[in-house]
Amino acid sequence: MKFLPSWMQRLASPQYFFLDVKVWIVWLYVLGVVGLLVGSIWGLAFVPAERLQGDSFRIMFVHVPVAIFAQIVYISIAVAGVVHLVWKLKMADVYMAAAAPVGFWLTALALGSGMIWGMPTWGTPWEWDARIVTTFILLILYLGLIVLRQVIPNPARATFALSILAIVGAINIPIIKYSVVWFETLHQPASIELFGEISIDAIYRFPLFTNIASVFILTAGIILANMRFETIVRNASKTWVRSWIQGRDR
């Protein structure tokens, strides 16, 4: 950890994390909500309807960002699981507890918006297609991460079990990603590739990328806020928490 700048090393301590991060959350919330409003209004009102799909494609501006971060949040939880198992960093478990419900809701939104999009375009909200089923499995995995913590009373054992589940469950992520390439699916292949061409016309990219960035910012804000809550609950008996409650450190 010595290679990190001092302000980052400070965040590994629950107390300084709790105190330092509050200002960021406010800014992340403001930026995320404003960005989401700008991107969504832009996508709904200021770009033309799509050539074949008409107006129904506009749900893409919600569907694509939430689906991307449903997967990225899971990868980040698996990385936190590795960090917990290898380095025993306390913040890793705090992160896993904070991020799991956020990922769950992102996945639920991805599935829900996909069903709404599927009705006018495919003619069906649900098909047993590889992309849809693997995303549904992702939802169940998130549910597992949330429920496992409740059913294992010993916190150390719960964290161990969660880390294993997070890492093993991460196997699902490359399968979600490549399901549309490896198998015949109703779902179309990816339009945006990290190292490839984007098959979305330039005028649609601006609202889409604005929303992708905004969902990222908002997700980060919500996870940090959850982490702050987790830290104070876990450290309730510490003197710094008591002095914070008494208003001295605010």
Next chain:
Amino acid sequence: MKPHRRRRLSIVLFLFIGGLTTVLITIFALKNYINHYYLPDQIVSGDVPTERTIRAGGMVKKGSVAHDSTGLGVTFDLTDRVNSTFSVRFEGILPSLFREGEGTVVVGRLNDDGVFNATRVLAKHDENYEPPELKGMVEHVDP
């Protein structure tokens, strides 16, 4: 990195890579069951079950869509654009994205004459998103 940490890290990586390999081998062995639909060449060569409902997918052949003069009945051909084409018979309302030259998934049964009797027609759409006026603009570019 301390030795005990390196050991733990390698166990974790082994867990992930071993698990991933196992799962990938399994799903590729089950590819036929995971595929959402059969392709035209499988339908034409008769590699599909005829005793139960199946799904088949392909591109709607240009100029093949023939509506009945009365009723909702429609006949069209699905093709893989290489050498396999089969006919589909459907009674009902086609989805709005159903177009000649676009991808479609049909749900139904293959009868003995090689005609697919569809009970449902689903429209696939591709990953390209373009505004309607773009095509015209491209055509009007003069060198």
